[in-house]
Amino acid sequence: MNHIKKEMTLKEIVNTYPETIDFFNSKGFKGLDNKNLLNTIGKITIQKALEAKKINVDTFLELLNDIIEQDRNSEDVNLSKKISDEGAVSVMGLLPCPVKNPLLEGLKKFQSETGMKINHELKAASSGLDWLKEDVIKANHPEKLADMFISAGFDLFFEDELMGKFKHEGIFKDITGLTEYNKDFNNENISLKDPDGDYSMLAVVPAVFLVNTDALGDRPFPKSWADLLKPEFENSVSLPISDFDLFNAILISIYKNYGEDGVKKLGKTLLQNMHPSQMVKSNKLKVDVPAVTIMPYFFTKMTGQGGPMVAQWPEDGAALSPIFMLTKKSKEKELKPLADFFASKEIGEILSHQGLFPTVNPEVENNLGDKKFMWVGWDYIKNNDIGAILKHCEKLFFQEAKKA
Numbered sequence: 001m002n003h004i005k006k007e008m009t010l011k012e013i014v015n016t017y018p019e020t021i022d023f024f025n026s027k028g029f030k031g032l033d034n035k036n037l038l039n040t041i042g043k044i045t046i047q048k049a050l051e052a053k054k055i056n057v058d059t060f061l062e063l064l065n066d067i068i069e070q071d072r073n074s075e076d077v078n079l080s081k082k083i084s085d086e087g088a089v090s091v092m093g094l095l096p097c098p099v100k101n102p103l104l105e106g107l108k109k110f111q112s113e114t115g116m117k118i119n120h121e122l123k124a125a126s127s128g129l130d131w132l133k134e135d136v137i138k139a140n141h142p143e144k145l146a147d148m149f150i151s152a153g154f155d156l157f158f159e160d161e162l163m164g165k166f167k168h169e170g171i172f173k174d175i176t177g178l179t180e181y182n183k184d185f186n187n188e189n190i191s192l193k194d195p196d197g198d199y200s201m202l203a204v205v206p207a208v209f210l211v212n213t214d215a216l217g218d219r220p221f222p223k224s225w226a227d228l229l230k231p232e233f234e235n236s237v238s239l240p241i242s243d244f245d246l247f248n249a250i251l252i253s254i255y256k257n258y259g260e261d262g263v264k265k266l267g268k269t270l271l272q273n274m275h276p277s278q279m280v281k282s283n284k285l286k287v288d289v290p291a292v293t294i295m296p297y298f299f300t301k302m303t304g305q306g307g308p309m310v311a312q313w314p315e316d317g318a319a320l321s322p323i324f325m326l327t328k329k330s331k332e333k334e335l336k337p338l339a340d341f342f343a344s345k346e347i348g349e350i351l352s353h354q355g356l357f358p359t360v361n362p363e364v365e366n367n368l369g370d371k372k373f374m375w376v377g378w379d380y381i382k383n384n385d386i387g388a389i390l391k392h393c394e395k396l397f398f399q400e401a402k403k404a
Contacts, residue, residue, distance in 0.1 A: 011042025022127035088117035093150035153245030159387030173329035176343035206318035249321035267400030317374030
C-alpha cells in the first residue's frame with residue numbers, strides 16, 4: 001500500500017506517520033521532530049526535498065512505505081516500548097530489516113512460554129543509530145543503561161563516548177555460554193569470539209559485490225577488493241553510505257588491509273550512494289549506471305536470474321559488520337534465559353537462513369562453503385581507537401569522493 005505520495009509535504013508525512021522520523025534522521029533529514037523547525041522546512045514536498053539531495057524519489061518512497069507497512073503489520077508482535085514494568089529486564093537496539101518481524105515473533109513466543117517480563121525498544125536497522133546513541137550518551141552511569149543491547153557495526157560499541165567507556169569499566173559480560181563459534185568463524189583464519197569475554201556476537205552482515213556486466217564493458221571482472229581499488233573502477237561503484245553500519249565496516253576493513261591509500265582509492269570509485277533495494281535495480285538506470293555495487297549479501301539474492309547482474313563474493317574476503325549483543329554483568333542471572341534465546345539455534349537459523357546473516361551458533365549450517373571473510377580482528381580493535389579511525393577514514397573517503 002502506498003501511504004506516501006510525492007506531492008505530500010514533509011510536515012504532513014511526519015505528523016501522519018511519526019514512525020518515519022527515525023528513518024528521515026538516518027538519511028540526513030534532521031530536525032523533523034522539532035515542531036518549530038518543522039513549521040518552516042516541513043512545507044516543502046517530499047519530492048522536492050529528495051531531488052534537492054539528489055536521492056532517487058521512487059526508491060525512497062518505496063522504503064518509507066515499507067517502514068509504515070511493517071509498523072502497521074507488526075503491532076501484534078511488538079512487545080511493550082518504554083513502559084516501566086517493575087521487575088522487567090530492558091532491551092534496546094536495532095534488528096536487521098529482513099528478519100525484524102520473525103525475531104520479534106520469536107521473542108513474543110519466548111515471553112509467553114517463560115513468563116519473563118521484558119521491556120524493549122527494538123527498531124528496524126533502517127531507522128539508524130542516532131536515537132540509540134543519544135540514549136547511551138545520556139546514560140552517564142551504568143545504572144541508567146538498558147540491561148541488554150543488540151545492534152550491528154563498530155561505532156556504537158567501541159567509541160569511548162558511547163559504549164566504549166562502559167566496556168572499560170567492565171560493565172558487560174558474554175553470558176551466552178557458547179564456548180566455540182560456528183566452524184565458519186572458528187579457525188586459524190578468523191576468530192569472532194571476544195577473547196576478553198565482554199561482547200557476545202550473534203551473526204555477521206557480509207558486504208559483497210554485485211557486478212553489472214553490461215556496464216563493466218571491457219574491464220576485467222572484479223573478483224576482490226584489490227581489483228576494485230584499481231584505477232579502472234574510479235567513478236564506477238555504488239556504495240551503501242546510508243547503511244552506516246556496513247559502510248563503516250567496509251571503511252575500517254579497507255583501512256586495516258590497504259591503509260590510507262586504500263581508503264582514498266575507495267573514495268575515488270564512488271559513483272553514487274544507493275540503498276541496497278535500489279542497487280539490485282541499478283541496471284535499469286538510464287544514466288550513472290554503476291559497474292559494481294557493494295551491498296549486504298542478502299540483497300544479492302533479489303536479482304533476477306540470467307540478467308546482467310552477477311554476484312561476486314570477494315576472493316580476499318567479504319567485509320564484515322558484526323551483529324553484537326551486550327549484556328550487563330550485574331544482571332547475569334536475570335538476563336541469562338534471554339541471552340540463551342538470542343544465541344539459540346532457533347534464532348541462528350532465522351538470521352542465517354532467512355536473512356543470510358551467517359550466525360556464530362555452531363549448530364546452524366550457514367551454507368557458505370569455503371568463502372572468506374575480511375574481519376579486522378579483536379587484537380586490532382583492542383589496540384586501536386576505533387572511533388577515531390572511523391572518523392579519519394570518513395574524512396579521507398569523502399575528500400577523494402568529492403574530487404571524483
